[in-house]
Amino acid sequence: KLLYQLEKEEQMPDGMCIDAEGKLWVACIDGGRVIRIDPETGKRIQTVRLPTQRITSCCFGGKDYSEMYVTSAYDGLDETTLAKEPHAGEIFKITGLGVKGIPQNFYAA
Numbered sequence: 001k002l003l004y005q006l007e008k009e010e011q012m013p014d015g016m017c018i019d020a021e022g023k024l025w026v027a028c029i030d031g032g033r034v035i036r037i038d039p040e041t042g043k044r045i046q047t048v049r050l051p052t053q054r055i056t057s058c059c060f061g062g063k064d065y066s067e068m069y070v071t072s073a074y075d076g077l078d079e080t081t082l083a084k085e086p087h088a089g090e091i092f093k094i095t096g097l098g099v100k101g102i103p104q105n106f107y108a109a
Helices: 079-084
Strands: 012-018 024-029 033-038 043-049 055-061 067-072 091-094
Parallel strands (some): 012 055
Antiparallel strands (some): 024 033, 055 067
16 A cells, blocks of 8 residues: 655655654655654655755664754765755754654663
């Protein structure tokens, strides 16, 4: 079953995580954003734009999992693109989303 059809400007999905409300967050590589999808309705319900295009992954963290950490890439970008996107390759902390993440599950070996 198709959960969500990415729009052209969202480009391609990369890293993902789930929040405490069961919603899916997707890093859109070459789309410069992280989107929040409701898996029950298949609708995008939130978009967080970032200052670089190559967004690679996202996860929740912080003391109460209310912060989102987002990674980006710079590998393979030419000098012209890097000059336009000086934040490529950085890690971003996003606060004020109004939603929290959940702790990771750890499994015994």
